[in-house]
Every structure is written in C-alpha cells, then in structure tokens.
Amino acid sequence: xxxxxxxxxxxxxxxxxxxxxxxxxxxxxxxxxxxxxxxxxxxxxxxxxxxxxxxxxxxxxxxxxxxxxxxxxxxxxxxxxxxxxxxxxxxxxxxxxxxxxxxxxxxxxxxxxxxxxxxxxxxxxxxxxxxxxxxxxxxxxxxxxxxxxxxxxxxxxxxxxxxxxxxxxxxxxxxxxxxxxxxxxxxxxxxxxxxxxxxxxxxxxxxxxxxxxxxxxx
Amino acid sequence: xxxxxxxxxxxxxxxxxxxxxxxxxxxxxxxxxxxxxxxxxxxxxxxxxxxxxxxxxxxxxxxxxxxxxxxxxxxxxxxxxxxxxxxxxxxxxxxxxxxxxxxxxxxxxxxxxxxxxxxxxxxxxxxxxxxxxxxxxxxxxxxxxxxxxxxxxxxxxxxxxxxxxxxxxxxxxxxxxxxxxxxxxxxxxxxxxxxxxxxxxxxxxxxxxxxxxxxxxxxxxxxxxxxxxxxxxxxxxxxxxxxxxxxxxxxxxxxxxxxxxxxxxxxxxxxxxxxxxxxxxxxxxxxxxxxxxxxxxxxxxxxxxxxxxxxxxxxxxxxxxxxxxxxxxxxxxxxxxxxxxxxxxxxxxxxxxxxxxxxxxxxxxxxxxxxxxxxxxxxxxxxxxxxxxxxxxxxxxxxxxxxxxxxxxxxxxxxxxxxxxxxxxxxxxxxxxxxxxxxxxxxxxxxxxxxxxxxxxxxxxxxxxxxxxxxxxxxxxxxxxxxxxxxxx
Numbered sequence: 178x179x180x181x182x183x184x185x186x187x188x189x190x191x192x193x194x195x196x197x198x199x200x201x202x203x204x205x206x207x208x209x210x211x212x213x214x215x216x217x218x219x220x221x222x223x224x225x226x227x228x229x230x231x232x233x234x235x236x237x238x239x240x241x242x243x244x245x246x247x248x249x250x251x252x253x254x255x256x257x258x259x260x261x262x263x264x265x266x267x268x269x270x271x272x273x274x275x276x277x278x279x280x281x282x283x284x285x286x287x288x289x290x291x292x293x294x295x296x297x298x299x300x301x302x303x304x305x306x307x308x309x310x311x312x313x314x315x316x317x318x319x320x321x322x323x324x325x326x327x328x329x330x331x332x333x334x335x336x337x338x339x340x341x342x343x344x345x346x347x348x349x350x351x352x353x354x355x356x357x358x359x360x361x362x363x364x365x366x367x368x369x370x371x372x373x374x375x376x377x378x379x380x381x382x383x384x385x386x387x388x389x390x391x392x393x394x395x
Numbered sequence: 396x397x398x399x400x401x402x403x404x405x406x407x408x409x410x411x412x413x414x415x416x417x418x419x420x421x422x423x424x425x426x427x428x429x430x431x432x433x434x435x436x437x438x439x440x441x442x443x444x445x446x447x448x449x450x451x452x453x454x455x456x457x458x459x460x461x462x463x464x465x466x467x468x469x470x471x472x473x474x475x476x477x478x479x480x481x482x483x484x485x486x487x488x489x490x491x492x493x494x495x496x497x498x499x500x501x502x503x504x505x506x507x508x509x510x511x512x513x514x515x516x517x518x519x520x521x522x523x524x525x526x527x528x529x530x531x532x533x534x535x536x537x538x539x540x541x542x543x544x545x546x547x548x549x550x551x552x553x554x555x556x557x558x559x560x561x562x563x564x565x566x567x568x569x570x571x572x573x574x575x576x577x578x579x580x581x582x583x584x585x586x587x588x589x590x591x592x593x594x595x596x597x598x599x600x601x602x603x604x605x606x607x608x609x610x611x612x613x614x615x616x617x618x619x620x621x622x623x624x625x626x627x628x629x630x631x632x633x634x635x636x637x638x639x640x641x642x643x644x645x646x647x648x649x650x651x652x653x654x655x656x657x658x659x660x661x662x663x664x665x666x667x668x669x670x671x672x673x674x675x676x677x678x679x680x681x682x683x684x685x686x687x688x689x690x691x692x693x694x695x696x697x698x699x700x701x702x703x704x705x706x707x708x709x710x711x712x713x714x715x716x717x718x719x720x721x722x723x724x725x726x727x728x729x730x731x732x733x734x735x736x737x738x739x740x741x742x743x744x745x746x747x748x749x750x751x752x753x754x755x756x757x758x759x760x761x762x763x764x765x766x767x768x769x770x771x772x773x774x775x776x777x778x779x780x781x782x783x784x785x786x787x788x789x790x791x792x793x794x795x796x797x798x799x800x801x802x803x804x805x806x807x808x809x810x811x812x813x814x815x816x817x818x819x820x821x822x823x824x825x826x827x828x829x830x831x832x833x834x835x836x837x838x839x840x841x842x843x844x845x846x847x848x849x850x851x852x853x854x855x856x857x858x859x860x861x862x863x864x865x866x867x868x869x870x871x872x873x874x875x876x877x878x879x880x881x882x883x884x
Contacts, residue, residue, distance in 0.1 A: 196808065242807045242808040245803040246803050246805065246808055248803075249803045286800070294803075307798070366825075366826070366827055380827060
C-alpha cells in the first residue's frame with residue numbers, strides 16, 4: 178500500500194508536469210480506493226508538480242502551452258480531490274478568493290485566462306468575470322464573495338485608465354483597505370501600476386501567482 | 396546522418412525567357428570573345444580538344460560543343476565530406492548551406508579593438524565558428540599577419556583543418572601547395588588515396604574580371620581536378636568597374652569566366668565537382684570601394700543562382716557586409732543579404748559569418764549575431780505546410796466560437812515545439828523584464844556568448860599527434876616556398 182501511495186503521488190506530480198488532465202483525473206480518483214488522503218494528494222502530488230512547471234517556465238524550458246496544460250491538469254485533479262474532502266465532511270480552505278477580469282472597453286481574454294488558470298492551480302478560488310468588465314461588476318462580486326484580491330487586465334493603452342477608475346471606486350465605497358488590487362497586461366508597467374495606486378503588478382502568469390501570494394503576506 | 400540544407404529557390408528575379416537570353420549571351424562570349432589564360436598547359440589542353448587559341452594573346456575561345464560536353468560530366472549532385480558523416484554536406488541544386496568568413500586582415504576583438512589578425516585569432520575564430528549550428532563549411536576567416544606571405548594558406552590549412560570537423564574550404568598559391576594539402580589531409584584520413592576518394596577539403600580559385608585566368612588559377616584548378624578535389628570556380632567581379640554596370644552584363648561576364656574554368660576542370664578529370672561561384676559586388680561610385688551589402692550586390696548574387704542552375708551547376712554566392720561595427724547597419728545588411736540568397740537558392744551562402752568592412756574585418760561578436768540572422772532566415776525559408784493537420788479544422792470546431800482558446804490544446808503543444816524558432820540572442824521581453832535582466836543589447840549578448848564558448852576547452856577535430864604532424868608538413872611547405880622565393884631573387 179505504501180508503494181502504491183508513493184506511486185500515485187509521483188504520478189500526480191509528473192502528470193501535472195506533463196500536462197495530462199485525463200491521467201491526473203484518473204489518479205485523483207484512484208486515491209479513494211488506495212486510501213490516500215486527498216489533502217496529501219494535493220499537497221504532495223499536485224502542488225509540487227505545478228511548482229516545478231513554474232520553475233521550468235521561468236528557466237525558458239517550458240512555454241505557454243505547457244504552462245496552461247499543466248494548469249488544466251491541476252484543475253481537473255483539484256476538482257476530484259476537493260469533492261472527496263467535502264464528501265468526507267472536511268473543507269479545503271482556498272488560499273484566497275480572486276475576482277479576475279479584463280476591464281471595460283477591452284475584450285482581450287487570453288492573458289487574463291492564463292493568469293486565472295495559474296491562480297486556480299495554486300489553490301486560489303478564482304471568479305473570472307471575463308472581458309469588458311465594468312467597476313459595477315468587479316466590486317459587488319468581490320464584496321459578495323469576500324474576495325481578498327481584484328485582478329484586472331488591460332491590453333489596450335486606451336483602457337488602462339479604467340483600472341484607475343476601479344481603484345477610485347473601491348476607495349469611494351470604503352473597500353480599498355479590504356481588497357488588494359493587482360494589474361497586468363502588455364502595456365502595463367510596474368511604474369504605471371504604482372501611479373494608479375495598485376498594490377501589485379505581474380508581467381506574466383507565474384509572476385501573477387507570486388505577486389498574489391506576496392499581497393497576502395505568504 | 397549527413398547535413399541536408401533547407402530548400403531555397405522560391406525567389407526568382409529572372410523570367411524564363413530572359414534566362415534564355417542570358418544563356419545564349421554567355422555561350423556567345425565564350426565562343427567569340429574568349430578568356431585569357433596565362434598558364435600555357437591549360438591552353439594546350441583546351442586546344443587539343445578543339446578550342447581555338449590565340450597563342451600571341453593567350454586567349455582561348457570555347458565552342459558550344461566543348462562547353463556542353465563539360466556540362467554533361469560536371470555533376471549536379473555530390474557530397475562534400477566532413478571528418479565524420481554527420482558533417483557530410485549533400486549538395487544539389489536546391490539545398491542551401493553556409494560557408495564561414497574569408498581572409499579578413501583585421502579583427503574586431505571582444506574588447507572592441509580593431510587590430511591586425513594574428514594566428515591565435517584564426518584559432519579562436521575557428522573554434523567559435525565550429526560551435527555555430529548553422530555553419531556547414533569551414534573557411535579561413537582571417538589571414539594572420541604573423542605568418543609568412545608565401546605559404547600562408549598552408550598555415551591556415553593546418554590550423555582550421557585540425558580544429559574543425561567540417562569540410563574545409565581551402566585555397567592554394569601553387570600546384571605544390573595543393574599536394575601539400577592532400578598530404579596534410581592524409582594524416583587524418585589515413586592515406587592520400589582516401590583523400591582522393593572522399594576529399595575532406597576543397598579548393599577555391601578566384602578568376603579575374605574581365606575574362607582572365609591568371610597562371611596560378613589554372614595551375615591550382617588543374618592540380619585539384621587531377622586529384623578529384625572539388626573546386627569552387629569563383630569570379631570576383633566589381634560591377635561597374637571590371638564588369639559592365641548593368642547587372643545582366645555582369646551576370647554574363649561571370650558566366651563565361653566561370654564556365655571556362657569548368658571546361659578546363661572537366662577536361663582534366665571528368666566528373667570533378669565544380670561549384671559555380673561568385674563573390675562579386677558593385678563598385679561604390681562615391682568612395683571607390685567594393686560594397687558587399689549594397690542591394691544591387693544582393694541582386695547580382697540572387698540572379699546568378701538562376702544562371703548557375705540553368706547550366707546545371709551548384710552555386711556559391713553571398714559576401715561580406717559593409718558595416719564597421721555589429722550595429723544596426725550590420726544587422727540590416729546581413730539580414731537582407733542572407734535572406735535573399737537563401738530564398739534565391741544560393742546553394743552555398745559564402746562569407747556569411749563575421750565578415751565586415753568590405754571583407755577586411757572579422758568580428759567575433761558578429762559571428763554570433765550572423766548565426767542568429769541565418770537561423771531566423773532559414774526559418775522563413777522553411778515556410779509553412781498546408782494539409783489536413785495544419786488546417787486544424789477539427790480543432791477549431793472543437794474549441795468553437797464560444798470564448799475558448801488554443802493554448803491548452805495538446806495539438807498546440809505538439810506543433811509549436813517543432814514549428815517555432817526560438818531565438819538565442821534576440822530579446823523579445825517587454826522593457827521592464829529586459830531591464831531587470833540587465834538591459835543588454837544584442838552585441839553584449841553576443842560578446843558574453845563568444846567569451847563563454849572560447850572559455851570551453853573543446854578537443855580539436857584531429858588528435859594532438861595528428862595536429863603536430865600536420866603542422867610539420869605545413870612548416871616544410873612554407874620553408875620550401877621561402878627558399879624558392881630567395882632563389883628567384
């Protein structure tokens with residue numbers, strides 16, 4: 178049994194690294210029969226896998242397709258294992274809740290979606306509001322969900338100022354202290370992020386995960 | 396596995412009917428104007444085979460029949476051998492390969508100094524070139540200032556041949572030099588017989604425009620052909636000075652000049668591989684300099700590919716660039732020149748690494764930058780495929796129009812790794828990430844990479860004992876050349 182357990186944990190890790198969602202799901206489902214604690218499967222199987230993928234991405238050995246496929250595989254495994262935890266009467270605390278979207282006037286989806294996939298893969302609850310998202314959607318959603326972070330993306334220089342608008346609205350509504358704001362997108366720079374009063378900036382999806390953790394003091 | 400270059404030749408500047416005009420004009424020049432050959436045995440051989448010789452002026456006129464017989468025996472497919480099979484180059488009329496730099500007198504070193512080249516530069520630059528994945532044929536990138544003028548090519552041979560596993564592009568000042576080079580190659584290959592069977596080096600002979608083969612050219616050409624050593628028969632025209640200013644006129648002069656050499660080589664030894672070669676350029680009318688990077692020079696080189704191919708011969712074109720530093724000028728000059736040559740089907744893109752300042756200067760950094768440019772140009776030449784798989788109709792159907800994407804599809808991951816070219820020295824990051832990584836320009840990356848390569852202690856292509864023996868034969872040859880010079884004085 179111990180050997181089986183070790184093999185499953187290794188399999189989860191390696192199949193996240195290989196980005197194979199079907200195999201990750203199969204192994205996650207096998208945990209119940211083998212008596213592998215789902216929390217252990219997450220912490221010692223899936224998470225080391227996604228960490229390794231992130232490192233390979235930063236070393237330029239892995240590129241976006243590998244990154245996104247690994248995140249997909251991770252998500253499939255998490256869904257199975259979290260259901261198992263819930264069924265056993267437990268609850269896996271999400272790292273934090275992030276409300277994510279591309280700002281109003283901007284319909285660029287892909288970069289924001291990659292950030293969402295990576296945040297999910299790292300244990301965040303991600304509420305992806307999609308594209309062309311107004312302040313009146315970002316803020317109430319975050320409030321209702323008790324989100325710790327709003328993450329905004331903008332790919333057009335003309336829509337960048339809208340990120341400032343959302344931050345100003347947060348301040349007006351007295352929520353600025355409760356919710357951290359992180360921003361990203363091709364034309365966005367750390368200097369711009371600072372100028373509009375955002376709390377964090379990441380220049381790719383791996384950086385976004387790092388920044389989100391930093392904002393939460395992790 | 397031997398090296399197989401990418402297929403070029405999709406870019407044509409000369410229409411089919413215009414190509415006929417060029418071919419007829421070349422044939423007419425050879426038959427009616429002829430070529431001056433200063434080497435009497437060459438004239439005698441051609442006369443024996445029906446060429447018309449004006450003995451007073453040493454001019455030979457070559458009729459179409461004689462030309463056609465030579466073109467029948469000159470191969471359009473052959474192998475240039477490396478020191479191991481993975482360095483063999485399979486030559487035909489479509490594949491494209493590269494040759495390193497040639498005969499610069501100065502170097503731009505890694506400290507940014509321009510100074511006369513010395514033998515250590517030849518060693519270091521050859522070691523650097525040897526690590527360039529897209530280099531196919533090694534040449535002597537510099538002529539060192541600290542070796543004797545007579546027999547310098549033996550020193551260069553001993554140096555480059557001992558370091559590089561690639562087929563070596565050599566040159567010779569005499570028939571005896573060719574024989575010395577065969578002796579040196581035999582140290583590695585085991586016997587002179589083996590060198591003749593699978594020559595690991597070639598000779599280039601550089602004819603003079605207009606229409607002149609100097610004594611040394613024919614002597615070396617005939618000696619190389621006698622041993623079956625492949626020859627690059629090269630014309631270095633100066634368009635507007637030694638050939639007519641119009642490109643078409645330059646093409647026909649080079650054609651007649653090169654083909655006279657092909658006929659001679661085939662008479663000596665039918666089947667000797669002959670590569671139709673140019674290193675021509677326009678004369679810059681403002682400063683009187685050769686310009687390798689002028690767009691008109693590139694047109695000459697691209698156009699000549701078509702001319703060489705109608706005569707059924709593999710073709711060497713390409714030349715150095717004019718910039719003095721690895722700067723923006725160097726980048727655009729090299730990129731336009733290399734890409735055009737590759738697309739035009741220049742089978743050997745010559746002088747494609749490190750050659751600057753009208754071929755006078757070899758830059759360490761530019762060697763690496765040129766590798767990057769060549770790699771990117773090859774990627775363009777490789778084009779893209781259209782078939783059921785690449786059309787991806789089923790994949791697009793699966794993802795659909797409801798806001799999905801393709802990044803997480805396994806087909807994307809499978810395909811991009813094979814298809815995408817990954818740059819080595821080019822930075823595609825946004826400003827902040829680039830700044831965070833040191834904010835370096837391409838020249839700085841090239842400098843660091845060159846230093847890293849030179850710091851490696853890679854073994855040479857031949858053993859230490861073989862290198863010593865090759866050097867001994869080289870020094871004997873140099874001493875003999877010196878002695879002969881002293882006797883003549």
